[in-house]
Amino acid sequence: MRLTHFRRLMDDEFGAVRAGSISRDHVFGGLGGRTVEQALEDGDEPRDVWRAVCAEFEVPVERR
Numbered sequence: 750m751r752l753t754h755f756r757r758l759m760d761d762e763f764g765a766v767r768a769g770s771i772s773r774d775h776v777f778g779g780l781g782g783r784t785v786e787q788a789l790e791d792g793d794e795p796r797d798v799w800r801a802v803c804a805e806f807e808v809p810v811e812r813r
Contacts, residue, residue, distance in 0.1 A: 755795035759785075762808060777801050 759768035772785040779801035780788040788798050803813045 750794070750796040750799065752789070752795050755799055758799060759802070762806075762812060771802070771806075775805075777805055779804055 756768075759772065762768070763771060774784065776782055776784055777788075780793070780798065783791070785798055785802065788801075789795065800813075802808070
């Protein structure tokens with residue numbers, strides 16, 4: 750998954766403003782206590798980060 754696709758999925762699921770806030774401010778246990786932005790900066794694959802977001806926010810399977 751490309752980073753642009755990840756960003757589009759975040760915006761589609763949460764809206765652009767909330768997606769940005771989640772990415773910057775929400776700390777995910779599934780990402781080792783990091784935010785989305787920290788995980789991406791550390792080189793985590795966008796697909797793995799998306800999976801952690803989906804698990805945390807219980808995104809329905811059909812939208813994952």
